[in-house]
Structures are given as C-alpha cells and as structure tokens.
Amino acid sequence: MYHENDPNPLQQALNAFWEWVGDLFDSASRATPGGVVGLLIVVLVALALVAALWWRLGTPSPRAAPSDALFDDRPRTAAQHRRAADDHAAADRWNQAVQERMRALVRSLEERAVLDPRPGRTAGEAAAEAGRDLPDHAEPLRSAARAFDDVAYGGRSADQAAYQRLADLDTAVQQTRPRSAHGAS
Structure with missing residues (x-):
C-alpha cells in the first residue's frame, strides 16, 4: 500500500x-x-x-549517402555536360550547374587523354591526377573538386560565383597543353 x-x-x-x-x-x-x-x-x-x-x-541529411563517383551511369561527352551546366546556370540552379561543370571538366580531360577514363573516379582523385600534368592548374582543380564535393555530398549550396570560377577553370584547362606525353592534345 x-x-x-x-x-x-x-x-x-x-x-x-x-x-x-x-x-x-x-x-x-x-x-x-x-x-x-x-x-x-x-x-x-x-x-x-x-x-x-x-x-x-553542414547539417546532417536524412537522405541516403550517394556514391562518391563523379559520374552517373549515363556516359555523356564534355560538351553535353557543359550544355547541362549552362542550362542549370540559366535557371539559377547553381548546385546542379557546379556539378555538371565539374563533370564537363573531367570528361574533357578524359577526351583529351590527360586522364584515363576510369569509372568510379572521385572529383578529388581527378583533380590530383590532372594536377600532375597541368601543374599551373593544380590548386584551382583541387578547389573545384572541393566545391563539387561540398555541393554533391556536403549539403552546401553553390552560387553564381562558384559556378563562374569553375566555368573559367574549365575554359582555361581546355586551352592549356598538358606537361607530359601522357596528356598530349
């Protein structure tokens, strides 16, 4: 009781x-x-x-963690990635624009044989590998890879300035001759 x-x-x-x-x-x-x-x-x-x-x-996201691969299963050319990036940029979808522009940059390096095509390559790996043959662009490539990762996996938001830096880097890299015979244009 x-x-x-x-x-x-x-x-x-x-x-x-x-x-x-x-x-x-x-x-x-x-x-x-x-x-x-x-x-x-x-x-x-x-x-x-x-x-x-x-x-x-950033704030933890409840969504499932995506693969670290830079590209999805649909192979596209650098020009196709650039068009998609420009379309996203025109619609002020900066996150998607940054992702597509980084994919364009890496695909362009693969098309020019600066990088060997390799499924599952991350943006950081691509930047490190390309930086060896393009030493003047090594640091901007690493920064671009960080921007891609921040947007794609870190829950960060991109803006027009981030996209423009990546687009300018893409243009500059296209006009640069690689240092080694591996990346001859």
Whole structure:
C-alpha cells in the first residue's frame, strides 16, 4: 500500500539519476586538472569542436549517402555536360550547374587523354591526377573538386560565383597543353 511519506517509484528513479549525474560530475572534476574550472574548459572545447564540424560539414541529411563517383551511369561527352551546366546556370540552379561543370571538366580531360577514363573516379582523385600534368592548374582543380564535393555530398549550396570560377577553370584547362606525353592534345 502506498503512503504519502514513501517516495513514488518515478521520484526514486529521478533521485537515483540525479545522484548518478552528481557523482559523475564530481569524479570528472576531480580527474580534470583545474577541477571544476578545468572540466568546464574541456566541455567548452568539446562543444566548440562539435560546432566547427557542424559548420564545416553542414547539417546532417536524412537522405541516403550517394556514391562518391563523379559520374552517373549515363556516359555523356564534355560538351553535353557543359550544355547541362549552362542550362542549370540559366535557371539559377547553381548546385546542379557546379556539378555538371565539374563533370564537363573531367570528361574533357578524359577526351583529351590527360586522364584515363576510369569509372568510379572521385572529383578529388581527378583533380590530383590532372594536377600532375597541368601543374599551373593544380590548386584551382583541387578547389573545384572541393566545391563539387561540398555541393554533391556536403549539403552546401553553390552560387553564381562558384559556378563562374569553375566555368573559367574549365575554359582555361581546355586551352592549356598538358606537361607530359601522357596528356598530349
């Protein structure tokens, strides 16, 4: 039989939980240099790291993670990718425009034999490989690959300026003669 002086089971569970939290905090503050202040600093640093990661990687998306492959299953020419990119840009769909322009750039390098065609290649891999034969464009290629990854997989949004940088790089790379015999035009 329940008496008013007996704590109810829910209250007992809450009391036990808060006692456990208090013991945990006391133990942690004794183990941390600087005691409670040191523990507070450790917690703040951990929260700052989580916030930095959240800012850099963006809000987690509930959708299934896409493949890291740069191209889908439909083989298209560089010119077809450029037309698709221009169409997206004309409609202010900057994310899709950036993705298609990066695909155009990589496909163009494959068509010119600067890169060997390879299914499943990522944007980062393409940039690293192309940068060896096009050293003047190595850093812009890496930046373009990061922009592609940020948009395609990182949940970031592109803008007109990001697209224009990629389009300018694509044009410049088309006009550049590769350094090695592998990428002779």
